[in-house]
Amino acid sequence: MESERLSAIEVVSGNLIPVAYKPPIISGASSWEDISVEQHHLPAFESPEICLQQHSIAIQLGSSYQIDWRLAGGKLHTTQMRKGVIGITPKSVPTQARWFEDVDFLLISLNSNLFHKVYGDSIDCDSIEIIPQRGVDDSQIFHLGMALKGEITARCPSGNIFAESIATALAIRILKNYSSVNIKITKSEIQLSQQQLQQVIDYIHDNLALKLSLKELAILVSMSSYNFCRWFKNSMGISPHQYIIQCRIKRAKYLLAYTKLPLVDIALNIGCSSQTNFTVLFRKHMGITPRAYKNQF
Numbered sequence: 001m002e003s004e005r006l007s008a009i010e011v012v013s014g015n016l017i018p019v020a021y022k023p024p025i026i027s028g029a030s031s032w033e034d035i036s037v038e039q040h041h042l043p044a045f046e047s048p049e050i051c052l053q054q055h056s057i058a059i060q061l062g063s064s065y066q067i068d069w070r071l072a073g074g075k076l077h078t079t080q081m082r083k084g085v086i087g088i089t090p091k092s093v094p095t096q097a098r099w100f101e102d103v104d105f106l107l108i109s110l111n112s113n114l115f116h117k118v119y120g121d122s123i124d125c126d127s128i129e130i131i132p133q134r135g136v137d138d139s140q141i142f143h144l145g146m147a148l149k150g151e152i153t154a155r156c157p158s159g160n161i162f163a164e165s166i167a168t169a170l171a172i173r174i175l176k177n178y179s180s181v182n183i184k185i186t187k188s189e190i191q192l193s194q195q196q197l198q199q200v201i202d203y204i205h206d207n208l209a210l211k212l213s214l215k216e217l218a219i220l221v222s223m224s225s226y227n228f229c230r231w232f233k234n235s236m237g238i239s240p241h242q243y244i245i246q247c248r249i250k251r252a253k254y255l256l257a258y259t260k261l262p263l264v265d266i267a268l269n270i271g272c273s274s275q276t277n278f279t280v281l282f283r284k285h286m287g288i289t290p291r292a293y294k295n296q297f
Contacts, residue, residue: 006038006109008050011094019052019107021045028152032163033213034111035170037148039104046098049073051091054109055130057170058087059145062104069097071132079135086138086145088178090130106145110171117215118171120224129180138177144170157280158245159271164214165241168225196221197235208247209271214240244271249285252278256294263290 218228267278
């Protein structure tokens with residue numbers, strides 16, 4: 001089934017239209033919660049004035065080009081875009097752009113609810129002002145975007161928690177560097193007991209076959225997603241997503257070596273949505289396919 005395309009409101013007509021007038025090359029627009037991704041290759045074009053429905057990040061992937069743009073009917077700006085630079089456009093702010101040659105970019109859309117999930121009640125999400133950007137060098141956002149692109153190209157073998165982890169990191173980066181919010185987290189806010197850590201670990205092992213999320217893990221210890229990720233990595237040395245992947249690979253190795261379960265059943269048992277995703281994930285981390293690993297025993 002084709003993924004739902006990212007949309008915006010055309011200012012003149014008030015109609016809901018696709019963000020880009022041509023379908024994306026790749027899309028994860030309906031695969032994950034709170035974050036959507038599309039890659040576009042578009043010829044020269046002048047877009048109508050639109051309002052994005054969510055905060056968006058554009059990462060330039062192709063050759064350098066010039067873009068003329070304006071926000072909220074204001075002054076026309078000209079920016080030279082080159083490979084790797086980013087642009088940030090807040091939701092509900094009228095924006096218009098034109099370019100004069102082919103462009104290739106990754107478009108990442110972040111649900112506004114994500115910021116509350118990340119920081120909880122420590123900030124007033126309704127008062128957040130995201131500051132528009134064009135042609136900014138930000139290697140962290142670039143690499144996070146490329147990780148999402150790679151995951152979609154591989155048909156999302158790492159599961160929802162991978163995208164949720166990337167979305168959390170992007171939300172943190174935007175709020176800390178491109179917003180009016182002053183984020184300050186002290187160490188005392190993320191100190192929990194060994195018993196609480198064990199509670200989270202046990203929950204992960206007991207529910208490895210399910211679509212685990214950062215939100216549900218954070219709720220176990222009454223934390224925001226941001227504080228939970230900081231606390232877990234400080235305690236375990238790796239992120240929650242990396243730990244869950246390790247657990248899934250470890251369980252898969254055991255089931256492959258000591259049971260006669262079909263590969264599709266093992267895939268479901270460790271939380272992969274299909275045998276194909278299981279194969280991609282296992283080969284990525286073990287350098288060998290599950291079938292080849294099983295044949296060693």
